[in-house]
Amino acid sequence: QDYNSRMIKFAATGQEGTPPVQGMHIFAEKLAERSGGKLNTRVFANGVLGGDVQVLSSLQGGVIEMMVWNAGNMITQEPDFGILDLPFIYQDVEVMDKLLDGEVGKQLTDQLPEHGVIGLAFWEQGFRLLTNNKHEVHKLEDMAGLKIRVQQNQLLIDMWSALGANPLPMAVTELYTALETGAVDGQETTAPFIYGSKYHEVQKYVSVTRHNYNPQIVLIGKPFWDKLNDDEKALIIDVARETALEQRKISREAQTTALDAIRDAGNTVTEIEPAELDRMKEAVRPVIAKYSETFDPALSKTVFDAVGFKLD
Amino acid sequence: MTVLTKLYLKGLRWIVILCMAAILILIFCNVVMRYVFNSGIYLSEGVSGLLYVWMTFVGALLVLYERGHIGVDMLVRRLPLAARRAAFGLAHVVMLGVTWLLLVGSWQQAAINLRVISPATHLPIGLIYIAGVLFAVMSGLFLLSQLALLLTGRLSDADLTVSAGEDDDEASRLLGDMNAGVAK
Amino acid sequence: MTITLFTGTLLLVIALGAPIAYALIVTGAALMWQMGLFDGQIIAQNLLNAVDSFPMIAIPLFILAGEVMNTGGLSRRIIALAQTLVGHRRGGLGYVVIFAGVLLSSLSGSALADAASLSALLLPMMVAAGHSKARAGGLIASASIIGPIIPPSIGFIVFGVATNLSISKLFLAGIAPGLMIALALAITWFFVSRHEDVEPSPKATAAERLHAFVDSLWALMLPVIIIVGLRFGIVTPTEAAAVAAAYSLFVAMVVYRELSVEQLLDLTFRAGKTAAGVMFLVAAAAIPAWMITIADIPGQVIALVEPLMDNPKLLVFALMLLIIVVGTAMDLTPTILLLGPILVPVVVAAGVDPIYFGVLFLINCAIGLITPPVGTVLNVVCAVGKINYEALLKGTLPFFLAQVAVLFLLVLFPELITVPATWISH
Ligand code: NA
Ligand code: NA
Numbered sequence: 001q002d003y004n005s006r007m008i009k010f011a012a013t014g015q016e017g018t019p020p021v022q023g024m025h026i027f028a029e030k031l032a033e034r035s036g037g038k039l040n041t042r043v044f045a046n047g048v049l050g051g052d053v054q055v056l057s058s059l060q061g062g063v064i065e066m067m068v069w070n071a072g073n074m075i076t077q078e079p080d081f082g083i084l085d086l087p088f089i090y091q092d093v094e095v096m097d098k099l100l101d102g103e104v105g106k107q108l109t110d111q112l113p114e115h116g117v118i119g120l121a122f123w124e125q126g127f128r129l130l131t132n133n134k135h136e137v138h139k140l141e142d143m144a145g146l147k148i149r150v151q152q153n154q155l156l157i158d159m160w161s162a163l164g165a166n167p168l169p170m171a172v173t174e175l176y177t178a179l180e181t182g183a184v185d186g187q188e189t190t191a192p193f194i195y196g197s198k199y200h201e202v203q204k205y206v207s208v209t210r211h212n213y214n215p216q217i218v219l220i221g222k223p224f225w226d227k228l229n230d231d232e233k234a235l236i237i238d239v240a241r242e243t244a245l246e247q248r249k250i251s252r253e254a255q256t257t258a259l260d261a262i263r264d265a266g267n268t269v270t271e272i273e274p275a276e277l278d279r280m281k282e283a284v285r286p287v288i289a290k291y292s293e294t295f296d297p298a299l300s301k302t303v304f305d306a307v308g309f310k311l312d
Numbered sequence: 313m314t315v316l317t318k319l320y321l322k323g324l325r326w327i328v329i330l331c332m333a334a335i336l337i338l339i340f341c342n343v344v345m346r347y348v349f350n351s352g353i354y355l356s357e358g359v360s361g362l363l364y365v366w367m368t369f370v371g372a373l374l375v376l377y378e379r380g381h382i383g384v385d386m387l388v389r390r391l392p393l394a395a396r397r398a399a400f401g402l403a404h405v406v407m408l409g410v411t412w413l414l415l416v417g418s419w420q421q422a423a424i425n426l427r428v429i430s431p432a433t434h435l436p437i438g439l440i441y442i443a444g445v446l447f448a449v450m451s452g453l454f455l456l457s458q459l460a461l462l463l464t465g466r467l468s469d470a471d472l473t474v475s476a477g478e479d480d481d482e483a484s485r486l487l488g489d490m491n492a493g494v495a496k
Numbered sequence: 497m498t499i500t501l502f503t504g505t506l507l508l509v510i511a512l513g514a515p516i517a518y519a520l521i522v523t524g525a526a527l528m529w530q531m532g533l534f535d536g537q538i539i540a541q542n543l544l545n546a547v548d549s550f551p552m553i554a555i556p557l558f559i560l561a562g563e564v565m566n567t568g569g570l571s572r573r574i575i576a577l578a579q580t581l582v583g584h585r586r587g588g589l590g591y592v593v594i595f596a597g598v599l600l601s602s603l604s605g606s607a608l609a610d611a612a613s614l615s616a617l618l619l620p621m622m623v624a625a626g627h628s629k630a631r632a633g634g635l636i637a638s639a640s641i642i643g644p645i646i647p648p649s650i651g652f653i654v655f656g657v658a659t660n661l662s663i664s665k666l667f668l669a670g671i672a673p674g675l676m677i678a679l680a681l682a683i684t685w686f687f688v689s690r691h692e693d694v695e696p697s698p699k700a701t702a703a704e705r706l707h708a709f710v711d712s713l714w715a716l717m718l719p720v721i722i723i724v725g726l727r728f729g730i731v732t733p734t735e736a737a738a739v740a741a742a743y744s745l746f747v748a749m750v751v752y753r754e755l756s757v758e759q760l761l762d763l764t765f766r767a768g769k770t771a772a773g774v775m776f777l778v779a780a781a782a783i784p785a786w787m788i789t790i791a792d793i794p795g796q797v798i799a800l801v802e803p804l805m806d807n808p809k810l811l812v813f814a815l816m817l818l819i820i821v822v823g824t825a826m827d828l829t830p831t832i833l834l835l836g837p838i839l840v841p842v843v844v845a846a847g848v849d850p851i852y853f854g855v856l857f858l859i860n861c862a863i864g865l866i867t868p869p870v871g872t873v874l875n876v877v878c879a880v881g882k883i884n885y886e887a888l889l890k891g892t893l894p895f896f897l898a899q900v901a902v903l904f905l906l907v908l909f910p911e912l913i914t915v916p917a918t919w920i921s922h
Contacts, residue, residue, distance in 0.1 A: 057425055176653050361553070374772070381517055
C-alpha cells in the first residue's frame with residue numbers, strides 16, 4: 001500500500017469526553033496504526049479551531065482537513081439534510097444505522113462534493129432530551145410557555161413553537177448562565193452533552209423526550225481529499241466507517257451512563273409514556289409536512305417507510 | 313480634501329452610525345418583545361453579529377486613516393529622521409503584505425460562502441467576508457498612497473506616524489482634521 | 497523555535513511603529529509560513545469570525561451608554577453625588593472605582609465590558625477631580641479584571657467545560673479571592689493616591705448630599721435596572737448593555753433634555769469607532785492564537801514542568817509563572833482553552849485540588865488582560881479613555897504588582913480559597 005506522510009487536523013466543537021470526540025480519538029489511533037504511522041491525525045475538540053460554521057468553510061477552503069458535527073446542520077449546504085432533524089419520528093437506532101450506512105446516507109453524501117466536502121461516515125451523538133427548571137414535563141401540555149434555548153435553526157424553532165413552548169435561540173456559550181439566572185427555563189440536548197456541559201447543576205427536571213436523533217457526519221475537505229492517492233482515500237473511508245461501529249456503541253452506552261449520573265446528581269428524570277410521545281409527534285406534524293416539501297420526495301418516502309411514519 | 317474623499321468619509325460615518333443604531337434597536341426590541349409579547353426576534357442575535365462585523369471593519373478603516381490604532385512608538389520616535397522614514401516604509405510594506413493576504417483569503421471565503429444561507433441571519437454567510445474584502449481594498453489603497461507619498465518625498469515629517477503612541481497631540485490633531493472633514 | 501519566532505516577529509513589528517493589531521496579524525502570518533500553512537484564508541476567517549460574537553456586542557453598547565451618560569448629564573450628577581459622599585476623603589473616587597468594579601463584576605461575566613463601562617463612566621470623573629489620567633486608567637483596568645473572577649464568569653464556564661470541573665463550585669470559590677483582590681487594590685490605591693496632589697473638597701452638608709441624591713436619582717436607577725435585570729435573569733449581559741444604552745438615551749433626551757439629536761449622532765459615531773478599534777485588535781489576536789493552537793506551543797512548554805510533580809506547591813508556583821508569561825501574549829479565553837485541559841490533569845496527578853487550581857488559573861489569566869503586549873483590557877481602557885498606552889502601563893504597574901502578590905499569597909495559603917468556598921456552599 002502506498003501511503004504518504006500526512007498530518008490531518010480533525011476539529012469538533014464538542015467537549016473532550018463526549019461521544020463524537022471519543023470517536024475522533026479512535027479514528028486517529030486506527031488510522032495511524034493501519035497506515036504504518038504515515039497518516040497522522042491531531043484532534044482539536046472544544047471548538048479551539050473555531051465554531052462549526054467557520055470550521056466547515058475551513059474544510060472547503062483547504063485550511064483544516066476533517067471535522068465531525070450534526071449531520072442535520074448540513075442543511076445550509078443541501079436542504080435534504082434537514083430530514084435528519086425531523087422531530088419524534090426517529091426512535092430505533094438500528095433502523096437509523098441501516099438507513100445511514102445504506103441508500104439514504106449515500107444519497108445525502110453524494111450531494112456534498114459539489115460543496116467542497118466529502119462525507120466519510122455517520123457517527124452519532126444520540127437522542128436529545130428536554131431539561132427545565134419549572135416543573136416535570138410528562139405530557140405535551142407541560143411544555144406550554146416554557147422558554148427553551150434552541151439552536152439557531154428555523155426547523156427546530158418551528159418545532160418547539162408547534163409544541164407550545166417558547167423557543168429562544170441563544171449562543172451556547174451564554175446558556176449556562178442563562179439557565180442559572182432563569183433567563184431561559186430550559187434547554188434540549190443529549191444526555192452526554194448535558195452532563196459534559198454541567199447543565200444538570202442549574203436544571204431540576206429532565207424529560208426523556210428523545211425528540212431529535214443526532215447522527216454526526218464525518219467530513220473531509222475536498223481540497224485535501226483531491227491531494228490523496230487512491231490507497232489513502234480507501235483507507236480513510238474504511239477507518240471512518242469502522243470507527244462508526246465502535247463510536248455508536250460507545251455513544252449508546254454513554255446515553256445511559258450520563259443519564260444515571262444526572263439522576264444521581266439530584267435531577268428528576270421523567271420517562272414519557274408512548275401515548276404522550278405520539279401526541280407530541282402529532283403536534284409537530286404540520287412542521288414535518290412543511291419541511292418535507294423541501295426534501296427529495298423519493299428520499300422522504302424511503303425514510304418515512306423505514307421508520308413507519310405516514311405524512312397524511 | 314477632494315469632494316469625493318469627503319463624500320466617501322461621510323458614507324463610512326453613516327455606515328457606523330446606522331450599524332450602531334440597528335444593533336441597539338434589534339437587541340433592545342428583542343428584550344421588550346420577549347417580556348411584553350412573549351416572543352422574540354429570532355434573527356436579532358445573528359443580524360446584530362453581522363452588523364457588528366461591518367461596523368468594526370468600517371470603523372477600523374476610519375481609525376486607520378486617523379492613525380488611531382494603538383501602537384508603541386517609543387523606539388521609532390527616538391530614531392534619527394532617515395531611520396524613521398525607513399521604519400515607516402518598512403512598517404507599511406509588512407502591513408501591505410498582510411493586507412494582501414487578507415484580501416485573497418476573504419475573497420476565497422466570500423466565494424465559498426456566497427450562496428450559503430446562515431441559519432442565524434437568513435442571509436448569505438459570505439457577507440461577513442465581503443466586509444473583509446472591502447476593508448482589505450480600502451486600507452490597502454490608503455497604505456499604498458502613504459508609501460507613495462513617502463517614496464516621492466511628499467510626506468511631511470509630522471505625518472510619519474503609523475499608530476497612536478506617545479504623541480497624543482499629533483494623534484488628536486489628525487483626529488480633529490478627520491472629524492472636521494467628516495462634519496463638513 | 498516557534499516560541500522565538502512568535503515573540504521575535506511581534507516585538508519587531510511593534511518596534512517599527514506599526515499598530516499592535518497589524519503586528520499580531522504579521523506574527524500570525526510568520527507562524528503560518530513556518531508551519532507550511534501559508535494561506536490568507538486563515539487570516540480572513542479568524543479576523544472576521546472573532547468579531548461575529550454576540551457577547552462582544554456588549555462593548556459598543558456599554559461605550560455608547562457611557563458616552564450618553566457623559567454628554568447627557570447623567571455622569572455629572574453622579575459625580576456630584578460621589579463628591580458629596582466621598583469627595584472630602586483623599587482619593588475618594590478611587591474607592592468608588594474599586595467598589596463599582598466589584599458591583600459590575602457581580603453583574604457581568606466579562607472583564608472587557610466592565611472595562612468599557614468603568615472607563616467610559618468613571619475615568620472622566622477622576623480626571624475632572626484632578627487625578628493622573630494614567631494612574632486612574634491603571635486602577636480602572638485593574639478593577640475591571642475582577643469581572644471574570646467574581647461570578648458570573650464566562651471564563652469559569654469555559655474552564656469548567658474544558659476541564660470537566662463543576663462550574664458552580666468554581667463560581668463559589670471565586671467570590672472570596674475576588675474580594676481579596678479588591679481589598680488589595682484599595683490598599684494600593686491608599687498608598688498611591690497619597691502621593692497624588694489632588695485637593696480633597698470640603699465636606700458636604702446633609703442638605704447638599706440629599707439634593708445631590710435626588711438630582712441623580714434617574715441616573716442611579718441605571719445600575720439598579722442592570723442589577724435586577726441580570727440577577728433575575730431578565731436579560732443577558734449583552735442585552736443589559738442595550739437596556740443601559742436605551743435607558744440612558746431616554747433619561748438624557750427626554751428627562752434631562754441635555755442631549756440634542758446632532759450630539760446623539762456624533763457620539764453614536766464615536767462609540768462605534770472606539771469599539772471598532774478595540775474589536776479590530778481582539779480580532780487580530782485571534783490569528784496568532786489559532787496558529788499557537790496548531791503549533792501546540794503550550795504542549796512544548798508543559799513538557800518542561802513534569803519534573804516538579806512531587807512538590808505540589810512548587811509545581812503550582814512554576815505553573816503560575818508560566819501562565820503569567822503566556823498571559824502577556826494571549827487572551828483569557830484562548831489561554832483557558834489551550835492550557836486548562838493540559839494543566840488540570842497534571843496538577844490533579846500531583847495531588848492539588850482542581851477547583852482551587854482553577855481559581856488561581858483564572859485569576860492569573862485575568863491578570864494577563866492587563867499585561868502587555870496583548871492586554872485586551874488595557875486596550876479597551878486606552879481606546880475609551882484616549883490614554884497613551886505606555887503611560888497607562890506605568891499607571892497600571894502598582895496594581896498589577898498587588899494582584900500578583902495576592903496570587904502568590906493564594907499559592908502559599910490554599911486555605912484562603914478553599915475555606916471560604918466551603919462556608920459559601922454550606
Ligand atoms: Na463576574
Ligand atoms: Na497580556
